[in-house]
Amino acid sequence: MEKYDRQLRLWGDNGQSYIESANICIIGPHNPLLQETLKNLILPGFKKFNWLNTSDSSNIQSNNNNDLFFNDINDILKLNEDKVELSIELWNNSIDKSFWKNFQILIILSINDKSIISYFDNLLSLPKNDNDSLYLPPIILAHSIGLFGYVHLKFFNPHFILETHPDYPRYDLILDKPWPQLKQFMDKLDLTNLNDSLISQLPYVVFLYKAIEAIPNNEIKSTTSIKNWLGNIDLPINNGNLNFIQAKRYSYLAFYDTESEARILKILKDAVKFESESNLWRDNFNNNVIKLVKCFKIYLDEFKFIPINGEIPDMESKSEYFIELEKVYRAKSESDKEKFKGITRQNCPEIPDDFINLFWKNIRNIAFVKPSKKPIHYIWDTSDLLFRDLLELQFGTENNVQMDEKFQLSLVVNSYSTSSIIAGIAAQEVLKVITHQYVPVDDALVYNGLDDEINTFSI
Amino acid sequence: MAGRESNIVKIVGIENYEKIRNCKCLLVGAGGIGSELLKDLILMQFGEIHIIDLDTIDLSNLNRQFLFRQKDIKQPKSTTAVKAVSHFSNSKLIPYQGNIMDTNQFPLHWFNQFDIIFNALDNLAARRYVNKIAQFLSLPLLESGTSGFDGYIQPIIPHLTECFDCTKKETPKTFPVCTIRSTPNLPIHCIVWAKNFLFNELFASSITENNQDEQRLEDKQDWGTEDKEEIERIKQETNELHELQKIIYSKDSSKIVNILEKLFIHDIEKLLLIENLWKTREKPTSLTLEHIESSKKIDVSKLKLDQIWSLEEQIAKFINVTEILMNRYSIEKSIEFDKDDEDTLEFVVTAANIRSYIFGISMKSVFDSKQIAGNIIPAIATTNAIIAGLSSIVSLRVLNLLNYANVKKPTDINMAFTSKASNISNQRYLSNPNLSKPNCNCAVCSKVCRGVLEVSTVKLQTSTLGELIELIRTTFKYPNDVSVLDVSGQRLLADFDFDDLLDKTLEDLKLGEGDVLLFTDDEGDEDSNQFRKSLELYIAVVSDKSDDYIKLPSIEVPLIEKIEEAESNDMEEEINIATNANEETIILIDEEEALELDKQSKGKRLEREDSSDKDNIKKIRTTNTIEDDIIELD
């Protein structure tokens, strides 16, 4: 695993195992964008590829090998010393729809034949039928030309992310909703009886708890009232005490986070709604999450509050206090989790324990990308003019291009660096989608190399 | 014309294509971004590309540095990269293995042959160095960096746009000596202790007696504490470490237990005697002989790197790996810490974890500790591809080669930051602010005038310091009262009450190629309250000129308003960072390159960041570990 050390720090063994078992289908002609995308996927460890080549012979002629970096597609496979499989076939419009269930993702690069788009739109318009259901993985469309390019992601089912890796972990201390063990811990620490040394070693959480407890119930309990109480309390520690300062600073952590709650509830509601509307493709991860989401709704109906995940932020403290506090929060999370597992055992006993633990730990970070029911050719209706022009150029209808003439010189040729950038972005999104970590682009972006601009928008 | 050429001709036009063919690029770094940039610049048809890297190839590079294979491990990156691309390159490629900051290998005039510099570096020190060089020579510089899914590019047009140092960079995290040596409270404190202090004392240096020099440096050291008793103890402990080194030297593995007893029992017991330390802190609990005894039953071959081992397992592994290092030391004479050298890593991790146990700090797995000890930044192929692509395309605008996107003023050019888009409500993949004008408070590009002093080999031997000062005074209209500082050697050469050296020749003063002199107006003009701006001169020794040749840069040094006290302090600090490479190491950890992302998320971060670090930590001057810790990263 040493080879993957640097990237394991982004998505862990778990993410890596999804990468190494994924099966990817690429549709497109042999060009720099395809080579670069393949390269960017083989390096981090993807191992199984199908390439449906859309080059026609005349196209191969004009696409002089001189603008490719790798002489032979097999040279790219050798970028990873592990065994990489690539099976190559020519694209044809009569591929059976059952073919697509072999893949976790479908990447469509630089095609110039609209009938490929029509092929998929036809599949999507087939009437729903449980016995003959269509499995279509998420699709990534990309193209680059001149100093411009685009990447578009299309999901046919809700795509869930548990490990979203937010920049700042959000902790909920819910000191305003104490449970017996927390109360017991706090009651042992009596500010009026502890000696100076012990008071100066109290973690800030204790000060916050005491503040909430001391503020009479008929007064509004807010960060302001906590800070006021902390400002007026007579304690033997001077104002320079770090933990005391931190108590004021982190007073916002004291209360149950209703904003997070609203956000999570909305995600859960939307997810279930979108799920019920589609019966197309669903990968195992999404499948498990949607079942757990339904169980979680049952949990919330009964227990009302978004549970804590058992983690508390680092804080200065006598280590004995910190360890005990950590235990109290962990035990609470574990006992809530057991209640949740009681529900999952009844409703979806097949979901592995590890997966439930992952869900529980990340419930506050959960995100999903909504699916789109529109046919793929709706991309031509985009309000982004540059995107539209790029599509016209890609599919050989450049007479429809509306952009400023001065750009056009650069629009009809390949610029390798642009392909590099677009292939980098496309592969980056594949990594996010396959690992179910980090939130992918929702759902399109256009790159403009004239001023390093990337515009992101939803189609 | 073949595809590659005709494409680029269509993009830039035939005239500008010729310019690209005649363009000489310097690419600093052949790692993650460097591999990608080399490919992109070749396909853009740049005429000549010189590529430099200090490092050799490591297994952990292969997940992104696509020009390298398993068989290339331990080979130099620069030459291997050039070999890998030469089959299809129309560009003249010249590789160098070396440190870009090495003035012998890369003197200033060597940089002068280039039209543009691409930075694909992994550390702050080299980035700042190349930035300074670009300022000296007015060369456009394309700065870039990545960390995980995030990355940035910053084009720098000297004197016209912000330089790399115009915005404050997160400087290396520093810790007070006393926190590291006496009162750790975080895992990182113990890792710094084990790596920068213990490991270095035991394996990195040869046995030295405590000489006067060391004594003198110790007297000057900032201990981060006023407690005399504690300072005495730290000094004594250092002396005793020399005793431990003798155990390593003896190759007697039965004595490793003595090392454990000394570090984790006796030293802790002594520490406990300093009662002042434990008034507001929890006391450490020293190891016991029983711990050491019971560790002997453990089979270390079964331990897994991603798990947190028990105390006994840590001790067993410590003994095991110390024995290995002891044997290596007798052959290698000196061992450097290297995060990819498993023995050194495991020594540091086990020593740190045993210390953590003693101080009630949580222990870490080898995998997690490696990230801290090795300053590991996550890295993937995709981000490097995006950033290198952006960097190569923006170079066309920096060189003003796109006629249909004419750059009217440098601040029309953009920089760019990618973000991982982890926050779904924040739908920005790339921010692209226009370049700013230089920050007038920047010590690198604005507060000081810069230029090159060319001098022939003979003139160096004949010209005295006094003559040089006179020449500079008259040329740039400085008053009588100037001070002259040798920035590289960090010594005062002359000021109003120090004229002992004026009759010495430049050679007597050991001044030569690559040395930097700083002239400061100490007098000013009383009436107008104005001062002549300070002048930094880089000495370039030229061999192909007449014996009498000496040439000052053709620049103007303006008068400026008197500098406020606070500002001039700033400047001193800057100089310290750049120059005091010869001082004894004061403990500090490696820089965190997360700084790159600061620019975009600073506001948010400051608000949430735990203030404890900032409030508690007294800044210690950074020292030579910056240079020592140049490690391979993107």
Ligand SMILES: [Zn+2]
């Ligand atoms: Zn500057």
